[in-house]
Amino acid sequence: MAIDPSYKTRKVITIGIVSELTGLSERQIRYYEERKLIFPERTEGGNRKYSFADVEQLIEIANKREEGIQTYEIRQEMLKAKEKRKEEDRKVRNQMLRGQINARFGIQKE
Incomplete structure (x- = not known):
């Protein structure tokens, strides 16, 4: 069974799970969204949904921030x-x- 390559880009992960996966606080994740570094989708109820690609991007951002990059x-x-x-x-x-x-x-x- 082949895995659909689009699974990485499907926005299905909640901010709580993203926080657990990345080690970032929900506030940090929202801040990166405010700074236009990440672009989650919103549900009808306004909840953010992220993809696995977003999770990877957030980890990369966090690593760069640790290196002192603004x-x-x-x-x-x-x-x-x-x-x-x-x-x-x-x-x-x-x-x-x-x-x-x-x-x-x-x-x-x-």
Whole structure:
């Protein structure tokens, strides 16, 4: 039986469980949300729901904070990494598109 890779991104974990898994207080977790370092979903009742990827992100944030890195710096680093991923994705899409066009029109690379 194969495990669905999306299990890591499904927002199903409550803040209490996240607190237990990470060792962070619920207040710290909310603070990281306020600082736009983590983005939980909300239920209709307003409860936060996190994913396993969020838990990993929170652990990474906590480790950086222990090293003395400020939340602003962590946020800037996250934004740079996101932009880098977007640029890499764009390059891959362009290469795939070129390959499809070349295949469609019988263009051979030399």
